[in-house]
Amino acid sequence: MTTIELTGIDRDAEGFLTNPQQWNEEVAAEIAREAGIAELTPRHWLVVNYMRNTYLETGEAPSIRTLGKASGVQIKELYELFPKGPAKLAARIGGIPKPHGCI
Amino acid sequence: MAKKIVILGGGTGGTLMANRLRKAYDPHEADIAVVDRDDRHVYQPGLLFVPFGLAKTEEIVRPRRRQLHKGISFYETEVDHVALDDDRVHLADGTVLPYDVLVVATGARLAPEETEGLTGDGWMEKVFTFYTPEGADALGEALARFEGGRVVVNIVDMPIKCPVAPIEFAFLLDWHLRERGIRDRSEIVLATPLDGCFTKPIASKHLTYLLEEKEIGLEVEFSAGEVDGAGGRLVSYDGREIPFDLLVTVPVHSGAEYVGRSPGLGDELDFVPTDPRTLQSLARPNVFALGDATNVPTSKAGSVTHFEGELLTENVKHFLTGARLDGSYDGHANCFIETGFGKALLIDFNYETEPLPGRFPSTLGPMPLLQESRLNHLGKLMFQWMYWHLLLPGRDIPGISPEMHMTGKKTIDTLA
Numbered sequence: 001m002t003t004i005e006l007t008g009i010d011r012d013a014e015g016f017l018t019n020p021q022q023w024n025e026e027v028a029a030e031i032a033r034e035a036g037i038a039e040l041t042p043r044h045w046l047v048v049n050y051m052r053n054t055y056l057e058t059g060e061a062p063s064i065r066t067l068g069k070a071s072g073v074q075i076k077e078l079y080e081l082f083p084k085g086p087a088k089l090a091a092r093i094g095g096i097p098k099p100h101g102c103i
Numbered sequence: 104m105a106k107k108i109v110i111l112g113g114g115t116g117g118t119l120m121a122n123r124l125r126k127a128y129d130p131h132e133a134d135i136a137v138v139d140r141d142d143r144h145v146y147q148p149g150l151l152f153v154p155f156g157l158a159k160t161e162e163i164v165r166p167r168r169r170q171l172h173k174g175i176s177f178y179e180t181e182v183d184h185v186a187l188d189d190d191r192v193h194l195a196d197g198t199v200l201p202y203d204v205l206v207v208a209t210g211a212r213l214a215p216e217e218t219e220g221l222t223g224d225g226w227m228e229k230v231f232t233f234y235t236p237e238g239a240d241a242l243g244e245a246l247a248r249f250e251g252g253r254v255v256v257n258i259v260d261m262p263i264k265c266p267v268a269p270i271e272f273a274f275l276l277d278w279h280l281r282e283r284g285i286r287d288r289s290e291i292v293l294a295t296p297l298d299g300c301f302t303k304p305i306a307s308k309h310l311t312y313l314l315e316e317k318e319i320g321l322e323v324e325f326s327a328g329e330v331d332g333a334g335g336r337l338v339s340y341d342g343r344e345i346p347f348d349l350l351v352t353v354p355v356h357s358g359a360e361y362v363g364r365s366p367g368l369g370d371e372l373d374f375v376p377t378d379p380r381t382l383q384s385l386a387r388p389n390v391f392a393l394g395d396a397t398n399v400p401t402s403k404a405g406s407v408t409h410f411e412g413e414l415l416t417e418n419v420k421h422f423l424t425g426a427r428l429d430g431s432y433d434g435h436a437n438c439f440i441e442t443g444f445g446k447a448l449l450i451d452f453n454y455e456t457e458p459l460p461g462r463f464p465s466t467l468g469p470m471p472l473l474q475e476s477r478l479n480h481l482g483k484l485m486f487q488w489m490y491w492h493l494l495l496p497g498r499d500i501p502g503i504s505p506e507m508h509m510t511g512k513k514t515i516d517t518l519a
Contacts, residue, residue: 030486064326065260069370076328079340085324096162100400 005030016091016098020056023095031093036083040093044081047071051087052094061091061099106133106423109192109202111182112359113139113167114493116394116408117208123416123497125172133423136176136200138150138192142167145236146490147264148405148483151271151441152248153239155279160236163487170495182209186366187387204389204419207375209362211264211395211403215354218259218330224360225332230350233272234264245349246279251288252348255337258295259327260355264395264403266302267450269293269353270310271441276351277317278443292320294337294345299323302402303457306450309473313442356403358396379447379454380430382415389422391415401434401454409494410435410505416497422432437463439483447479448472453507464502472512 005026010018015031017023028048040048050071055061059083064087068075078086082093089098108124110117121137126134149163168177181195192200213234215221216338221230231242256273263269273293278287293300293314299307300314300321314321328340330350337345358373368386376385377397384390393409393415401407401422414432421428434454439447449470450458462468470479493500 063261066371075340079328080327084341 007054012098014092014098017095018097020052020097023052027095031095035089035092037081037093040050041081043073043077044093045091047073047078047081047086048094051090052096055094055096056093061087063087063094063099106129106203107201108133108135108204108206108419109200110135110137110206110208111185111192111361112208112210112396113137113171113177114144114208114210114394115405116396116412117206118144118167118170118209118495119409119412119464119497120206120208120393120416120419120434121175122170122172122495123412124419125175126497127416127420130174134176135174136178137167137171138178138180138182138194138200140179140181141165141476142179144170146487148490149487150233150236150239151268151275152231154231154272155275156243156247157275159188160240162276164236165491170491172496182359182361183364185368185390186368187365187390190389200335202389204422205387206415206419207368207384207390207392208394208408209359209396211262211356211374212359213354214357215352216328217355217357218352221259221329221352221354223330223332223365225330225335225350228332229335229348230330230332232352232353232354234268234353242351246276249285249289249349251285253290253292253346254349254351255292255294256346257293257325257327257337257345258297258353258355259294260300262403262441263353263356265438266402267438268441269295269351269408270300270314270515272351273319274313274317274443275441277319282436290320290346291318292322292347294325294327296326299363303435303452305460305475306452306458307309307450309460310440313475329461334450356395360471362396370398378430379434380432380434381418381420381428382411383422383428391419399434402436402438404436405440405490405494406437407435409500410437412497413499413505427496431506433506435505437503439486440488441478441480442475445480445484446475448475449479451507456507456509456512459512459514463511464508466511468511 082089145165180335183195183454239492297390300310301307326340329338356488362373364371374376375392379399393411395403418428436450441447452458460473463470
């Protein structure tokens with residue numbers, strides 16, 4: 001189901017925004033709902049904002065380990081907040097491209 | 104006045120940089136100093152073979168000092184910190200080294216303590232890593248006693264040195280257990296945080312096929328959160344459990360600890376943010392980095408360090424004369440992948456081009472890419488000689504250039 005919040009937003013096959021400028025908090029909330037997160041709590045926002053800001057500043061999305069060290073939320077809790085793949089999901093909700101992962 | 108060049112780390116990158124720069128400058132033009140905390144230079148690709156008795160640790164370790172050319176000072180002590188604002192390195196023994204150019208080549212360190220329980224009960228008894236000489240020796244002893252059961256090879260998280268090494272270990276283990284006639288009583292599982300067995304799609308496909316052929320289990324997107332050594336359980340953050348009789352772990356990697364004590368030098372994981380084309384650090388124009396110590400998006404591998412070293416030698420010279428830096432490093436990596444039974448694959452890639460099938464170094468070969476062959480295995484064995492006698496002394500290796508070439512490679516179009 002396409003919702004009002006996500007109409008006109010460009011996303012890739014996996015649901016990542018292809019243009020970070022189209023992002024806003026409503027878009028974030030809607031992508032979160034899509035992924036089964038009913039409501040974004042302040043702990044979610046801490047991670048999402050860290051993720052997004054780091055990407056906008058450096059051009060690279062932080063890895064899960066970096067999130068655990070620098071976002072203010074430990075890895076264990078990251079998995080509770082963003083089940084399965086916290087770095088990927090937080091990036092999707094934060095409106096930035098899929099993290100490259102590692103080499 | 105002689106320029107002062109300080110190189111932190113006397114491993115692959117530090118040694119070849121020091122030797123290349125020593126050849127480039129007369130003694131009155133430049134003082135070159137290398138700092139390392141010990142005098143043991145490990146030929147790290149050799150560690151893979153140690154647990155199987157195919158190499159001995161004493162054969163792959165040589166004194167660092169002996170690899171450095173005449174006219175290079177060697178300081179055997181820890182680095183306390185780098186003071187970027189003063190262009191000085193403070194060593195743990197109190198020595199202060201001022202520099203005109205600093206080269207960071209201190210590699211990556213293992214941080215097993217970051218994973219809950221990893222260094223607890225069972226560490227070095229049934230939980231091992233072959234990424235250190237001590238670990239490789241201890242794992243060798245445990246394998247000799249092994250009479251069957253489940254062996255789990257786990258990459259805790261990326262980045263790691265030599266991302267193919269855990270796969271190679273699984274291949275060699277399969278061979279070892281078959282030779283001993285206990286393969287049918289054993290299970291091998293490779294658990295990785297990646298969504299395939301390797302970071303690059305085409306190579307990943309080829310390697311997955313080999314894993315299947317060798318009946319090695321593959322558990323993907325497995326993010327290890329806890330090791331219960333006593334209970335023999337590897338547990339992921341999302342609650343999946345893999346039981347083991349023997350766990351071969353590749354712990355998480357960080358940069359050297361002093362990087363974290365040097366304000367402005369490193370990132371959260373103590374790697375040095377570095378321009379991927381010029382290898383100049385983002386911290387200061389007169390600070391450069393190469394090898395495993397950087398954050399550049401290519402494999403942490405000896406071949407990468409070697410190719411980077413050729414370019415970085417030129418860039419240090421350019422920097423000291425005020426010339427424009429050469430921005431041509433392309434992320435080139437070239438790795439042999441042991442597959443057991445005396446065979447190996449070869450992969451050749453860079454920042455943009457993933458490993459492709461074909462022939463290396465040209466269409467005429469002789470080495471096949473992404474395909475098992477005896478010649479590749481011999482190439483891997485021969486490389487150890489080239490490492491000590493050509494690569495470290497700073498000589499060029501025939502037929503291998505710092506830039507990757509497309510000659511001999513089959514492109515995506517021809518593959519389709």
